[in-house]
Amino acid sequence: MIEVDVDAQGKPFLNSAGIPFDTKVVVERHLPVIVCEKNFATLEEIIEINEHENKVNLGQFRDYPQDRVQFKGAEASKPQFENGIEFYTATMRFICRTESWQPSLLNRGFAYLDKPKAQGGVLVPVTNADGSQAVEPVLLAADGTKLPEGANPTYSTFFLYPRKDFDDFTGDP
Numbered sequence: 001m002i003e004v005d006v007d008a009q010g011k012p013f014l015n016s017a018g019i020p021f022d023t024k025v026v027v028e029r030h031l032p033v034i035v036c037e038k039n040f041a042t043l044e045e046i047i048e049i050n051e052h053e054n055k056v057n058l059g060q061f062r063d064y065p066q067d068r069v070q071f072k073g074a075e076a077s078k079p080q081f082e083n084g085i086e087f088y089t090a091t092m093r094f095i096c097r098t099e100s101w102q103p104s105l106l107n108r109g110f111a112y113l114d115k116p117k118a119q120g121g122v123l124v125p126v127t128n129a130d131g132s133q134a135v136e137p138v139l140l141a142a143d144g145t146k147l148p149e150g151a152n153p154t155y156s157t158f159f160l161y162p163r164k165d166f167d168d169f170t171g172d173p
Helices: 043-052
Strands: 003-004 024-029 033-040 055-057 069-076 078-083 087-096 102-108 111-112 123-125 155-157
Touching: 024 069, 033 043, 043 087
Parallel strands: none
Antiparallel strands: 003 024, 033 087, 055 069, 069 087, 078 087, 102 155, 111 123
16 A cells, blocks of 8 residues: 555645545555456557556446556567467556545545635634644535534545546457
């Protein structure tokens, strides 16, 4: 597991009040890998396939829903010849997860905006009844203000990896 502070676009993981989440985002390092081979007429086709490297599936891919499969790249063989035809074999690797590669974090924090950010809200620390610093975060609304008691919590989703249509991989492998 590797802890990360920003998503694929460099956007920091901040709650709606503009402060870091108390939950850390981690990227797993060891997951099951599906290895497939497919023949291609040219090396350029394999190079094009590698444009998908480190991207996750935009839609359904095999038995996996969106955001559950990451393409880790294709390695090309040396030129091969069969019946006078030249081709290359690509060995492709896909990492699959049961959870999404794109984390959704509960929108909460130890400070909130006194009014929505668009209205010039300022950060207010969460305190206990006696004025001491709270040990539990409060739930935040999408505008950074404190959620009223009993309201449904909000979540922020971050994209650690860009999405890509994996149609190039359908059929074989």
